[in-house]
Amino acid sequence: MSNFIGLIQNENMKIYRRMGNLIMILLLIGFIGLTGILTKTDKTKPVSDNWKQELKAENAAMQKTIKKEPMMKSHYERSIALNEYRITHDIKPVDAKSQWSFVGESPDAIQFILIFTIIVAGGMVASEFSWGTIKLLLIRPVSRTTILASKYLSTMLYALLLIIITFVFAWLWGGVLFGFDFSPGTHLSYANGKVVEENIVWHMWKEYGFASILLLMMATFAFMMSTIFRNSSLAIGFSIFLSMSGTVAVQLLSKYDWVKYILFANVDLKQYFDGTPLIKGMTLNFSLSVLAVYFVLFTALSWLVFKKRDVAA
Amino acid sequence: MSQKPLVELKDVKKRIGKKDIIHGLTFDIYGGEVFGFLGPNGAGKTTTIRMMVGLMSLSGGQILIKGKNIESHYKQAISEVGAIVENPEMYKFLTGYQNLIHYRRMVKGVSKGRIAEVIELVGLTNRIHEKVKTYSLGMRQRLGLAQALLHSPSVLILDEPTNGLDPAGIREIRYYLRQLAEKEGIAVIVSSHLLSEMELMCDRIAIIQNGKLIGVQSTKEFVESGTERKVRFLVDDPAAARHAVSHHVKAERITLGNEYLEAEMEREMIPEVTATLVVEGVKVYGISSETKTLEDKFLEVTGGKEIV
Ligand SMILES: Nc1ncnc2c1ncn2[C@@H]1O[C@H](COP(=O)(O)OP(=O)(O)OP(=O)(O)O)[C@@H](O)[C@H]1O
Ligand SMILES: [Mg+2]
Numbered sequence: 001m002s003n004f005i006g007l008i009q010n011e012n013m014k015i016y017r018r019m020g021n022l023i024m025i026l027l028l029i030g031f032i033g034l035t036g037i038l039t040k041t042d043k044t045k046p047v048s049d050n051w052k053q054e055l056k057a058e059n060a061a062m063q064k065t066i067k068k069e070p071m072m073k074s075h076y077e078r079s080i081a082l083n084e085y086r087i088t089h090d091i092k093p094v095d096a097k098s099q100w101s102f103v104g105e106s107p108d109a110i111q112f113i114l115i116f117t118i119i120v121a122g123g124m125v126a127s128e129f130s131w132g133t134i135k136l137l138l139i140r141p142v143s144r145t146t147i148l149a150s151k152y153l154s155t156m157l158y159a160l161l162l163i164i165i166t167f168v169f170a171w172l173w174g175g176v177l178f179g180f181d182f183s184p185g186t187h188l189s190y191a192n193g194k195v196v197e198e199n200i201v202w203h204m205w206k207e208y209g210f211a212s213i214l215l216l217m218m219a220t221f222a223f224m225m226s227t228i229f230r231n232s233s234l235a236i237g238f239s240i241f242l243s244m245s246g247t248v249a250v251q252l253l254s255k256y257d258w259v260k261y262i263l264f265a266n267v268d269l270k271q272y273f274d275g276t277p278l279i280k281g282m283t284l285n286f287s288l289s290v291l292a293v294y295f296v297l298f299t300a301l302s303w304l305v306f307k308k309r310d311v312a313a
Numbered sequence: 314m315s316q317k318p319l320v321e322l323k324d325v326k327k328r329i330g331k332k333d334i335i336h337g338l339t340f341d342i343y344g345g346e347v348f349g350f351l352g353p354n355g356a357g358k359t360t361t362i363r364m365m366v367g368l369m370s371l372s373g374g375q376i377l378i379k380g381k382n383i384e385s386h387y388k389q390a391i392s393e394v395g396a397i398v399e400n401p402e403m404y405k406f407l408t409g410y411q412n413l414i415h416y417r418r419m420v421k422g423v424s425k426g427r428i429a430e431v432i433e434l435v436g437l438t439n440r441i442h443e444k445v446k447t448y449s450l451g452m453r454q455r456l457g458l459a460q461a462l463l464h465s466p467s468v469l470i471l472d473e474p475t476n477g478l479d480p481a482g483i484r485e486i487r488y489y490l491r492q493l494a495e496k497e498g499i500a501v502i503v504s505s506h507l508l509s510e511m512e513l514m515c516d517r518i519a520i521i522q523n524g525k526l527i528g529v530q531s532t533k534e535f536v537e538s539g540t541e542r543k544v545r546f547l548v549d550d551p552a553a554a555r556h557a558v559s560h561h562v563k564a565e566r567i568t569l570g571n572e573y574l575e576a577e578m579e580r581e582m583i584p585e586v587t588a589t590l591v592v593e594g595v596k597v598y599g600i601s602s603e604t605k606t607l608e609d610k611f612l613e614v615t616g617g618k619e620i621v
Contacts, residue, residue, distance in 0.1 A: 006418030013415065018406050132402030136460060139366045139396055140419040141388040310329075311368040 003142065004150060011154035015120060021158075024116040028162060029169055031112060036173045039102060047095050055083040055093075078190045085195040091186055100184040100200050102174035107207035109166045114215045115240055117159040121222040122235035124151045125306065129230040134311055148306045152223055152299070159215055163208060191274050214267040217291065218243045220298045227302040254278050266290045319344045319379055319393075319468050319500040320365070326373030327360055327524075334360050335524040337374065342500045344467065347490055349515035349532075350504040357524040358504040359399055362472050365502075366396045378468055392420070395466035397474065401457020405446040409437060409456050412445060413463060420464040431459040434489070450477035458486070469493065470502045475510060487514040544583055545575045546590065547599040557593035561586050 015021050048054065059080050066076045086093060094101045125148070128134040138144060175181075187203040189196050198206075218239055225235035246264035253259045260266070260279045266287035271277050318341035327335040335357045342348045352358050363369040365376055367383050367390070376383045381390040403412045413432070417423045432441050435455040445453065454477050461469060469490075475483045491514060493499045505511050511518050512532055520527040548554045554574045555567055566577040578586065583602065590597050 003419075003421070010415050010418050013407070013411065014404060017411070131404065132400065133404055135368060135398045136402070136416070136457075138368060139391060139394065139398070140416070141392040141421075142419050143388070308370075310370060311363070 004146065007142065007147065007150035008154055008157070011124075011150055012157070015154060015158055021120060024119065025162065025165060028109060028112055028116065028166060032106065032109060032166060032170050033173060035105070035108075036102060036170075036177050039097060040177045042096070044096055046097060047093050051092060052087050055087055059083050081190055081193075081195055082188050085188060089197075091188070091197075094185045094187075094200070097178050098185075099171070099174035099178045099181045102178060103167070103170045103184075104187070104200055104204050104207075106166050106170035107204060107211050109170075110163070110208065110211040110215060113159060113162040113166065114218060114243060116162060117155065117215060117219045118222040118239045118243065119236050120158050121155045121219045122226045122239060123232040124155055124223055124226050125302075126226040126230045126232035126235055130232070138311060144307050145303065148227070148303060152220075152302075155219060155223060156216075159212075159219060163212070167208075189274055210268070210270045213269060213291065214243065214247075217263060217267060217294060217298075220295060224298040224302040228305050250278065260286070261290060263290070263294050317380075318342060320502070321377040321380075322361075322365075322374070323377070324374035325361065325364060325371055325376060327357075327364060327369065328372040333524065335364075335372075338521065338524075338526050339374075340519055340526065340529050342468075342502060344498040344500050345494050346516040347494045347501045347503065347514055349511040349518035350502060350521070351506065351508060351511055351518050352504075352521040353506055355523075356506075356521050358506075358521065359472055360524075361521075362396070362398055362470055362502075362504060365470060366394055366398060367391055368398065392464070393467045394470060395461035395464065395468070396470040396472075397454075397457040397461055398470075398472050400476070401453050401460070403445045403453060403456055403460070406444065408444055409441040409448070409452075409459075412456060413441075413459060416460050416463055423464050427463065427465070431462050434462070435459045436485075451479060451482050454478055454482075466499070468500045468502070472504050473506075474503055475505070475507075483510070490514060542580070542602055543575055543577055544586075544600065544602045545573050546587075546597055547573050547601075548590065549596040549598075553593065554590055554595045557590050557595055558586050561589065 062076045062080055066073060069076075085091070094104075128137055137147065184200040187198045187200045189198060189203070221242070222235050222239035225238060226232060229235060242264075246262075247268070250259055250262055250264040253262075254265075257279065260282050265278050265282070268278075269284065269287060271282075272284040272287070277283075320342040322338050322340050325335060325338045326333070338361060350358050350361070360369065364371050365378075365383065367387050371384060378390040379393050381393075383390045403409075404415065407415070410428070410432075413428050417428060432438055435458050437452065437455050437459065440448065440452060445456065448456065454474065458471070458474070461471070471490075474486060474490075478486060487510075490501050490503065494501050494516075503511070503515065515532050517529055517531050519529045546554060549572070551569045551572065551574045555569060558567065558574070558576060561582065562576045562578055568575045576586070580602075583600070587597065587600060
């Protein structure tokens with residue numbers, strides 16, 4: 001076990017001692033920093049004291065347009081329900097220019113984390129081959145399985161670190177820009193025609209969780225590509241391309257039933273909590289099973305190839 | 314030399330795709346010896362070494378290290394091995410020291426003191442905290458050696474270890490490898506296609522070509538053995554000379570030239586024959602002995618064309 005921790009330390013050393021990977025962390029911090037400044041300088045007015053009146057007016061306006069635009073019906077229904085809930089339960093809307101509103105937006109950064117993690121995952125095994133260091137790495141009294149596991153885990157720890165950095169920095173920067181607030185407000189969500197009250201911090205971590213599924217699957221995919229093809233550009237390019245186009249492709253093809261077996265139709269688990277499933281008949285358990293099958297496939301392929309391969313780099 | 318071999322190759326074969334690369338190599342390597350692995354480019358030296366360290370699977374036969382099969386008992390077998398396979402590629406963005414720490418974490422029982430020891434040994438103390446990308450080829454070779462010695466292995470396998478070293482560095486490594494073999498009883502295996510180098514540092518040399526073992530020979534035997542060599546005597550009267558040496562050397566071993574006589578004989582015979590010639594009044598202007606070096610042998614067996 002202590003041996004395994006040593007291996008993780010090794011992989012971490014190889015990740016964080018490289019300029020490129022540190023620059024990615026800086027880019028992430030830069031992105032959050034910039035979003036904060038944009039929010040701060042934005043022209044929107046703070047929520048006024050007679051917000052109840054305003055919400056009522058807003059609802060009345062929406063009731064009118066709802067008849068004209070039946071396409072948008074569900075969207076309006078949702079907003080109206082949320083506004084009414086606020087009025088009856090006296091829950092003031094969260095000011096956009098507040099620390100917690102800013103922190104609550106931070107899960108948006110996960111799309112960058114996705115790309116950065118794919119970059120690290122795609123180089124994890126392939127780089128050892130292109131550097132030629134794989135030969136010295138593998139001639140130790142450690143099984144190839146253990147080495148691969150330490151590489152995979154270190155990749156995931158990198159993703160986790162980026163998420164934590166995002167959260168902590170968003171909280172700090174939000175506090176600096178908008179003032180620290182130690183009583184986060186309430187988030188309202190709407191599912192199956194009902195309004196649900198949630199702590200904003202809890203809600204935010206749920207957002208991170210939902211978004212992390214794509215991250216986990218695509219990082220695992222990139223890792224597999226890296227192991228099989230020993231070519232980091234291919235692994236990274238292909239994985240990023242799929243991540244960006246996959247979800248859209250699945251939407252376009254959603255009229256076909258077989259689409260439900262595609263990975264990208266199942267990565268958004270939010271469809272079961274706050275929205276409607278992509279294809280009729282899809283359930284949470286179905287998606288979890290599909291995800292599990294893909295995950296096992298990706299990891300098993302990496303493992304088999306890495307374990308069996310003759311190293312002739 | 315210890316009795317039990319540290320490394321045993323038994324009919325080792327390798328096939329990649331439809332191509333047979335190694336056609337059944339069998340030989341043993343003992344502790345305390347420097348064993349040379351000689352062959353022209355493409356002979357299969359690196360491939361054999363890859364199999365010895367478990368980077369490649371065997372298509373047939375087996376390799377035992379201290380009696381442990383490299384394939385079925387990988388961890389135990391490889392614990393005894395330190396190696397450089399082809400070029401010593403290290404992590405360039407790390408310092409030499411960080412590279413060694415990296416490998417230290419992968420084995421049990423290597424102290425920080427041991428790291429300092431091997432650094433000192435390979436003469437990298439002054440530069441060890443600099444990034445490897447700033448190292449010269451020779452320095453990388455030294456770091457590679459340090460990495461291979463870190464866990465005090467009993468078998469050291471080095472693929473072309475003198476590649477990139479300057480003459481002083483080559484002499485140093487030669488001396489050092491001999492020390493390791495003689496003082497610590499390590500089995501040192503070095504591959505090379507340079508025979509002259511092998512003659513200087515190896516106790517025994519295996520010559521391979523096209524994946525086949527051509528022979529294993531002891532270097533010593535070659536240099537000072539009783540094997541016969543051609544000795545040429547420059548004389549004024551070859552016919553008289555023939556008569557003079559005829560009771561030392563059989564007639565069929567003697568060839569006459571215009572102003573010389575050539576006779577095949579053992580090294581020990583040369584002074585005797587010379588004395589006879591002088592006593593018989595033959596004027597001797599010069600004596601030259603043509604030793605059949607390993608190189609001749611090597612050139613002979615490999616046809617000489619393929620050596621770089
Ligand atoms: N992965 C591979 N696929 C196919 N053939 C290979 C592979 N690796 C090596 N070979 C072939 O095996 C033979 C032996 O190669 P090897 O690298 O072992 O030679 P070598 O003796 O180390 O030569 P050198 O002195 O040039 O280092 C060569 O003919 C080479 O083309
Ligand atoms: Mg070679």
